[in-house]
Amino acid sequence: MPKNILILGGGTGGVVAALSLAEAKEKFGLDYEITLVNKTEWHYMPPLWMDVALGTAKIEETRAPIRGLEKYGVKVVVGEAVNIDPGNRAVSLADGTTLGYDYLFVVLGLRNGxxxxxxxxxxxxxxxxxxxxxxxxxxxxxxxxxxxxxxxxxxxxxxxxxxxxxxxxxxxxxxxxxxxxxxxxxxxxxxxxxxxxxxxxxxxxxxxxxxxxxxxxxxxxxxxxxxxxxxxxxxxxxxxxxxxxxxxxxxxPRSPKVLEENPEFQKDPTGRFIVAKPLDFRHPKYDDIFLTGEHSMPPTGLGTAGVFIHAASYRATQILLSDEYGVGSPGPIPPVACVAYVADKGFLGVCEVTFDGQTHMWSGPRCYNVVESYLMKMVKHAFYQGWLDRLRL
Ligand SMILES: Cc1cc2nc3c(=O)[nH]c(=O)nc-3n(C[C@H](O)[C@H](O)[C@H](O)COP(=O)(O)OP(=O)(O)OC[C@H]3O[C@@H](n4cnc5c(N)ncnc54)[C@H](O)[C@@H]3O)c2cc1C
Incomplete structure (x- = not known):
């Protein structure tokens, strides 16, 4: 029987995990099913909401259909996860459906508290x-x-x-x-x-x-x-x-209710975030659950930003591929690059993190500004639209 990998959340981290697993499946001829559950029909790129506020983008330009993942062999379910039962490897959706899994990625972002x-x-x-x-x-x-x-x-x-x-x-x-x-x-x-x-x-x-x-x-x-x-x-x-x-x-920032209200998911001392093991992003008790969403970044030492969620989700898929199929390459987290606006221009910043053997957390980030120019404003647009184009039908 092929293993069943279930991903909850079709935002930045969920899409990274789905595409990474889909690519490895094809490249190495692996036998597993990937299913992704997302609350809405849309995969959003939240940084572009600033452009909507400023009148320089329409909502349609900030999103792509989540079903665009299907062309990569990922099964997509549009529905809201209302309960996770790790003991029975089961996720309940708001419409009454129950989904089982062999491995679960929880990548549900943060809510506005x-x-x-x-x-x-x-x-x-x-x-x-x-x-x-x-x-x-x-x-x-x-x-x-x-x-x-x-x-x-x-x-x-x-x-x-x-x-x-x-x-x-x-x-x-x-x-x-x-x-x-x-x-x-x-x-x-x-x-x-x-x-x-x-x-x-x-x-x-x-x-x-x-x-x-x-x-x-x-x-x-x-x-x-x-x-x-x-x-x-x-x-x-x-x-x-x-x-x-x-x-x-x-x-x-507050954790999504489905995690916040579930005693199987441990909160950090602030009560705001959900604990994951820093090095491999696994649930502290259940090895088959990876927590790579924004809700679990602070307890690992990483920041609440898409660039870190991207790195964490990719790394967790490589750990799973390595442990289960002997093909992943979970190296250190490489420097992450971020393109942003500054006044009428854009800039490219790079942040480095390292794993601190004493605190057993990621430390840093050490960030620097690589380039600040009019071109970087265009690069930001091109990067985000290119990201979304992968899912546009
Ligand atoms: C205004 C703004 C500007 C930003 N700028 C930057 C930037 O410049 N650089 C950067 O790196 N980061 C930036 N970020 C942060 C970045 O967008 C987030 O860190 C990142 O999107 C979080 O990824 P995630 O996958 O954890 O969650 P999200 O991308 O938020 O995705 C969560 C997904 O889970 C789904 N979901 C939630 N609950 C459920 C449920 N119960 N059942 C099913 N599905 C559910 C949601 O519909 C959503 O699709 C910005 C964020 C905002 C809001």
Whole structure:
């Protein structure tokens, strides 16, 4: 009987795992079935939701049909996983179906935990969902000037560069419409006392400083956001209050409910993330389960960003192929490259991680800026559209 590999989640990591296993199956003539379950018909590329908010992309350009995986020999089920029963190797879907497995990849991303802060769900705009990006775009079209506040409530947050990237692009966009940007980035205090512009090290910090100085973008460090007072239009923190005209919000990251509420999945000490074994991304108790989604990156020492989820998902498939079929090559995690916007340009950053034998976690990242140019903005578009084109029918 061929083994049955089940992948839950058709986002960045789920698609990487499915394509890696499909490629190995064909290349080495292996005998297993790959099934991927995704909640919607679409595979989304979340970084492009920023373009939707800014009016430079349509929702259709941020996604591809998840059934596009079928041409690679992956069986696709559109449905919502509502329970995972590791003892019986069974996954229940919302429509009542039960799926069994020999190996399970859990790659379900993170959810937006707006409920963590009073008033956060009701106030402000964001591009952490397609619907949010469309609402945000409407608000930006109406915006005629005033004080823009970008709130980052806690670390880690989804994508270590996003708030700074967005601040510089918005500043450029408002300036080119003749609106003098007045932007404040509210950063949580990092464990060593600094703000999040330091998060990826001195080289990337220098890049942010250059553009923040150019556009007068301010950074204020807070000790925790207590609530958003929508009537007074004020962000209330433990150490100060910040008034706003336009509030742009980054969500507190929380694990998907199907994992958060399941006692078989252990939470890390913060209660926000799901524990995976750092070196091979396996479930601490069940060796047949790999946890390579964003929900499991912080407990391994990796960041909550697509580039790390890509590396983790690929590595886990190579470990499985090596252990089960003797063909995988799970080498060290190579440097990951990230293309992002900065004001009117783009940049290519590279981050290195190493496995620390003492802490038994991935350490770093050590990041540097390789190139900053107009060309990199086009490279970002080309990269994401090329990624999605693999699934477009
Ligand atoms: C605005 C924004 C900008 C970003 N910019 C960058 C960037 O520049 N660089 C970078 O590296 N990363 C960036 N990221 C982060 C990156 O998008 C995520 O880290 C990555 O997509 C997470 O991969 P994942 O596979 O774990 O989850 P996701 O890509 O979120 O996919 C999860 C999938 O699981 C499905 N799902 C969820 N629950 C269920 C369920 N119960 N049953 C079935 N299916 C389910 C969802 O429908 C989804 O398809 C950004 C994110 C955002 C929001």
């Amino acid at each position: 707006w409920e963590a802060i009073p008033g956060y769900a009701e106030e402000g705009y964001h591009n952490y969902s397609p619907e949010g990006a469309l609402e945000f775009n409407n608000a930006l079209k109406q915006f005629k000037g005033g004080k823009v506040v970008i709130t980052v409530p806690e670390v880690p947050f989804r994508c270590g560069i996003y708030p700074m990237e967005f601040a510089t692009v918005l500043a450029y966009k408002l300036s080119s419409k003749g609106i003098k940007p007045e932007i404040t980035l509210m950063s949580p205090r990092m464990p060593n006392g600094v703000d999040i512009t330091y998060a990826l090290g001195p080289d990337i910090k220098r890049l942010w400083d250059k553009y923040f100085n150019m556009y007068g973008i301010k950074v204020r460090t807070h000790d925790g956001i207590e609530k958003i007072d929508g009537q007074r239009k004020v962000v209330v923190t433990k150490n100060y209050e910040e008034p706003y005209d336009l509030l742009i919000k980054v969500p507190p």
